[in-house]
Amino acid sequence: MSDINSLLEPGMLVRNPGQPDWGLGQVQSNIGGRITVNFEHQGKVVIDGRQVDLMPVFDE
Template sequence: MEDLNSLLEPGMLVRHPDAPDWGLGQVQSNINGKITVNFEHQGKVTINGSNVLLVVQQGAE
C-alpha cells in the first residue's frame, strides 16, 4: 500500500483520526515522514507519519 501521508503538502487541511477534539489542522511541513500540523484546538504538533494516517479534508467545515 502506498504511503498516503507522503502526498501531504503544506497548506493541506487534515484531521487526526484518533484525536477529533483537536479539530481541523493545516499541514505546515512534511519532511521524511515527520508531518507538522497546526490544529485548531491543539496547536502545532509533529506527527510520525508511519504511525498515524491523517485524514485529508476538502475544506473547512
C-alpha cells in the same frame, strides 16, 4: 508512512482520526515522514507519519 501521508503538502487541511477533539489542522511541513500540523484546538504538533494516518479534508 502511508501513501496518503506521503502526499500531504504544506497548506493542506487534515484531521487526526485518533484525536478528533484537536479539530481541523493545516499541514506546515512534511519532511522524512515527520508531518508538522497546526491544529485549531491543539496547536502545532509533529506527527510521526509511520504511526498515524492523517485524513485529508477537502470540503471545509
